[in-house]
Amino acid sequence: MTEIAFLFAEITTEAGYSGIGFGYSKRAGGPGMYAHAKEIADELIGEDPSDIGKIWDKLVWAGASMGRTGLTTQAIAAFDIALWDLKAKRAGLPLAKLLGAHRDAVRCYNTSGGYLSMPLEQVLENVTTSVARGIGGIKIKVGQPDVKEDLRRVEAVRHHLGDTFPLMVDANQQWDRATALRVGRALERFDLTWIEEPVDCYDAEGHARLAATLDTPIATGEMLTSIDEHWNLIRQDASDFVQPDAPRVGGITPFLRIMALADHRKLSLAPHFAMEIHLHLAAAYPGITWLEHFEWLEPLFNERLELRDGHMTVPDRPGLGFSLSEQARAWTSDRVTVTEPRV
Incomplete structure (x- = not known):
């Protein structure tokens, strides 16, 4: 094993709160996970970020024809973790x-x-x-x-x-x-x-x-x-x-x-x-x-x-207590920003 692929999700609300989450793949699978995440990302637009369980179900069913395990659920992880990070930050508490x-x-x-x-x-x-x-x-x-x-x-x-x-x-x-x-x-x-x-x-x-x-x-x-x-x-x-x-x-x-x-x-x-x-x-x-x-x-x-x-x-910083480094951003090979639901 010479590298690990990471999928990061950064979610920002209309009120200005933000959360970060990630998924990963050792060896093969990273590009596929990223492709699935891009395809379903717009499902989050317009949702209440506090309704994490509801959003998780929505994301799962968006790709249900591909199954509810494996790559499809791993692609969802980055969004879900970011929402929990966001929720804890809004509360001013470590997760x-x-x-x-x-x-x-x-x-x-x-x-x-x-x-x-x-x-x-x-x-x-x-x-x-x-x-x-x-x-x-x-x-x-x-x-x-x-x-x-x-x-x-x-x-x-x-x-x-x-x-x-x-x-x-x-x-x-x-x-x-x-x-x-x-x-x-x-x-x-x-x-x-x-x-x-x-x-x-x-x-x-x-x-x-x-x-x-x-x-x-x-x-x-x-x-x-x-x-x-x-x-x-x-x-x-x-x-x-x-x-x-x-x-x-x-x-x-x-x-x-x-x-x-x-x-x-x-x-x-x-x-x-x-x-x-x-x-x-x-x-x-x-x-x-x-x-x-x-x-x-x-x-x-x-x-x-x-x-x-x-x-x-356990850190006393709100949420997970982490922010992405400049090195992480320098290593980023691709990114997409989603601001509107798919028509």
Whole structure:
């Protein structure tokens, strides 16, 4: 992976309030998402920006013949997130406070220092740097062709961190059911916080079997793009940690519904990527939460999040608390302004 495509939406009301939201695509899909967003953008004109649920439904049905999951919902996410940012700014509140925060800071783990392509020495160096910065947990990738190499790397990181520091592993759907069970049992001795995406992301039954068999918690959900797909996992007890991604599921509106379903089953929440959005949502979740730390997006914004004592602090700035940087605008390859409904 060499680049990520971002779709930004900036919404301004007649009264002068504005909000910003974004969606993204890793590898292919960005141009298609942008094309769909351009086609439906005029559906927002004339609507009351407070009626976010109504607007979300309207945008979904505008492209319903293309489906209500995948690219179509991901294109909606930027609009929906911008509307929530706008609503919180109008109230003069951080989004977490508008939603009803349960905490002012969320435990945060780093995931960008332990990729399979990195030699173990580099991974250990990255772990040291992350812990020194105040990170609260470490996640590394597993799924090597040789399982023994996975175990060697996990053992080295566990020894480096000590017995009690939170450590997670992420297989990114690399294993079949039998391999996931065998490796999962071998990983039990490392007292992991979770094993993430051990099998195919749509294999709810496979995840459920692992969750019922292993002592180590199972985490999954980052690749799913609808409420229904998440509900399929939740209702089958397929994971201990639910991992929705607001830009992928269509924005904050569907994310909140997934949160409610997860809370009903008393599951833990660990949103995927986009910490600038998910910090507020995790802070508003009643149960156990973790936030995934990715520094990749920092050049896009003027503001920074504060990391302290293993937690990311919810900013006191209204809305999401971010504004687009000049660098983000310089990287912009195309833009469109919509001010009138389509005739």
